Amino acid sequence: MVKAWEVRTGATVTIARETMTSADDSDLGIIPTNDLGAWAEPGLLSPVPPKLRASDNPFQWFGLLPAYGERLVEWGGQTQAIPLTSDGFVIVYRADRFADKTAEEEFQKQYKHALTAPATWEEFADVAEFFAKRDKTPSLPPLPADPEGMFDLFCRVAASADRRAFNDVELTSRTARDRDALAFQVSTTTGKPRLNSFGFQYAAQWLDRLQTAKAIPAVPPGGLADPIPALADGRAVLAVVSLAQLARLPRENGGVPTRFAISGIPGSGTYPNPDTGKPVIAPSPNYVPYFSGGRLGVVRTRCPHPEAAFDLLADLGGPARSAELVSTPGLGAGPVRIAYLDRDHLIVWLGYALSAERSKELQDALRHFAGQSVKNPTFELRGPDRSSLVAAAADPLRKIGVGLKPNDALAQAEAAWQALNAKVPPETLQAWQRHAAGLK
Numbered sequence: 001m002v003k004a005w006e007v008r009t010g011a012t013v014t015i016a017r018e019t020m021t022s023a024d025d026s027d028l029g030i031i032p033t034n035d036l037g038a039w040a041e042p043g044l045l046s047p048v049p050p051k052l053r054a055s056d057n058p059f060q061w062f063g064l065l066p067a068y069g070e071r072l073v074e075w076g077g078q079t080q081a082i083p084l085t086s087d088g089f090v091i092v093y094r095a096d097r098f099a100d101k102t103a104e105e106e107f108q109k110q111y112k113h114a115l116t117a118p119a120t121w122e123e124f125a126d127v128a129e130f131f132a133k134r135d136k137t138p139s140l141p142p143l144p145a146d147p148e149g150m151f152d153l154f155c156r157v158a159a160s161a162d163r164r165a166f167n168d169v170e171l172t173s174r175t176a177r178d179r180d181a182l183a184f185q186v187s188t189t190t191g192k193p194r195l196n197s198f199g200f201q202y203a204a205q206w207l208d209r210l211q212t213a214k215a216i217p218a219v220p221p222g223g224l225a226d227p228i229p230a231l232a233d234g235r236a237v238l239a240v241v242s243l244a245q246l247a248r249l250p251r252e253n254g255g256v257p258t259r260f261a262i263s264g265i266p267g268s269g270t271y272p273n274p275d276t277g278k279p280v281i282a283p284s285p286n287y288v289p290y291f292s293g294g295r296l297g298v299v300r301t302r303c304p305h306p307e308a309a310f311d312l313l314a315d316l317g318g319p320a321r322s323a324e325l326v327s328t329p330g331l332g333a334g335p336v337r338i339a340y341l342d343r344d345h346l347i348v349w350l351g352y353a354l355s356a357e358r359s360k361e362l363q364d365a366l367r368h369f370a371g372q373s374v375k376n377p378t379f380e381l382r383g384p385d386r387s388s389l390v391a392a393a394a395d396p397l398r399k400i401g402v403g404l405k406p407n408d409a410l411a412q413a414e415a416a417w418q419a420l421n422a423k424v425p426p427e428t429l430q431a432w433q434r435h436a437a438g439l440k
Contacts (some may be wrong), residue, residue: 001326005315011308023304027303028313032085033072033294037383037436040075046299046306048079048356052314059314061338062092065370067291067377068336069077070438077440080298084312085291085325088334090246090365091124092231093117093238096262097131106134116435117263119285121157122205124238124266129213130242131237138217139237141227145219147394152292153240154203154378154397155185159290159378160268162199164280171375174274181274184378188437190431193417196410198272198279204406206399211401231260240265246352246362255353262354262361266367289371292380294334334366341367383432385420392416 002013020029022044029169031039039045053061059082061069068083096113097103107115111126118124131139144150144192166174174181180189185193194200210216217235219225228248230236247257267287273280297313301305315321317336325333326340327348335341341363349359349366371377381389394403396412403410420428434440 001316002312005312009308009311010036011312012314019061026300027305028299028309030295030297030299033068033083033296034074034292034380034386036072036296036298037254037432038198039215039385040078040080041384041432041435044301045075046301046310047304047377048073048082049310052310053079055107057268059318063319063337063339065336065338065372067289067370068294069380070330071379072291072294072382073296074438081296082310082317084295084297084299084313084317084322085331086334086336087291088243088332088366088369089265089334090241090362090369091117091238091263091265092227092244092246092249093127093261093263094107094231094234094236094259097237097258098261100213101428103131106130106253108341109276117261118238118266119280120269121160121202121266122269124436125213125215125294126207126211127238128210128215132213132215132374139215140217141230141236141239142217142219142225143398145225147391149225150181150394152391153293154393155378155380156240156265156290157206158199159184160199160266160286160288161202161271162197162378163288163376164274164282165286165288165371165374165396166376167373169377172294177354178274183436186436187434188433191421193414195417196407196415198277199254202268202270204400204410206357207397208401208406225399242332243329243334247329247332249353251353255355256358258358260364262358264365286315288374288392289367289369289370289377293337320369323348329353335370341370341372363411367383380437383436385424385429385432388420389417392420 002015005304007142008015016026020026051057052059055062064083065086068086073079073083074079104115106129110130118127144153180187183194185194227236227239227241228245231239232250249260267285269282269285270279271282271286272278299309299319303309319337325331325337329351339345346359346363349363352362354362391412396409400406400409
């Protein structure tokens with residue numbers, strides 16, 4: 001892609017595959033979305049030129065998913081990056097196990113609902129518990145081995161239980177009365193951790209239930225917690241799978257076998273009443289997106305030719321090149337553009353080796369994942385202190401049900417965060433938290 005831009009412009013680009021550092025001589029770079037704060041807070045990035053956001057600019061900023069076109073590229077009230085790819089997660093389950101008539105009857109009798117793709121995390125736990133007890137062996141893959149993956153899964157479960165999904169009108173009304181209405185891991189008013197709030201308690205109890213049911217196996221020493229081999233050989237009945245992992249499902253005769261089925265990320269069957277804080281039973285699955293991945297293009301303040309650098313990044317993230325990124329499964333690139341979730345762009349999803357009908361199911365699952373109608377989504381940590389906070393939380397969370405009770409694990413995680421926060425000057429910490437929340 002860069003070579004094509006070089007031919008068009010006459011410029012020369014040298015590509016370094018190593019991770020960009022503040023000490024190197026790179027002019028621009030591609031970074032994970034959660035690294036933006038580490039680069040933008042110390043003033044190492046050039047703001048995106050306003051012309052790129054103009055309605056008549058070929059980049060077509062208006063076509064971006066709001067989470068990536070607004071929140072995840074902003075820091076300190078300025079647009080600091082160009083979105084190139086998003087994340088994307090789905091549920092993969094073994095359709096052959098779900099289609100077992102005896103299993104269907106047993107499940108219906110025990111749980112009083114059909115054995116189908118889970119619409120809520122409660123139903124996900126029902127399925128995992130059922131097969132673990134029935135097969136007398138774990139029914140899920142191991143928990144993610146790395147702190148990033150562990151914390152990501154935990155937040156993904158907590159998100160839909162943290163708040164009721166709001167539309168535009170509801171959000172305007174709520175935020176006018178509650179300045180913390182959009183807070184997730186950290187309060188936007190006090191700066192204190194929210195790891196003991198209802199959503200995270202829900203996620204902790206969910207994890208405890210799965211461990212109690214012996215649905216989660218231990219990671220073997222030196223082993224990888226990869227859900228794809230576990231799904232492939234039948235050790236796992238269902239799993240949360242990223243697009244990068246989805247691309248590695250087994251092929252038979254050139255396609256992914258029909259025993260692997262795809263559905264959307266579950267929501268929650270309960271959430272706290274925004275006025276009283278007491279749990280409310282959701283009339284239908286309550287789904288709130290959690291955005292935690294993807295890549296951003298950024299230009300360094302030291303770049304001698306920022307206009308050319310932004311032109312290159314705009315080319316890479318524009319409508320044409322963006323489609324190439326999404327349609328290359330090995331990249332695990334989720335869509336940052338709304339168009340790729342529409343049926344007339346189904347072609348970009350055919351590379352996952354699914355039939356046309358199952359490719360529609362994948363596209364539907366990703367449209368659900370993006371949750372465009374939900375105006376109060378949740379986001380990953382993205383301040384300069386993100387890595388230390390994630391590592392501090394992941395360790396006690398991993399021990400839920402295998403050494404720690406849910407409340408004790410959350411208390412340990414909160415205490416660890418408070419200890420880390422105490423090492424940062426209060427005014428600096430407040431600025432990080434404010435900017436990470438999208439505030440100036």
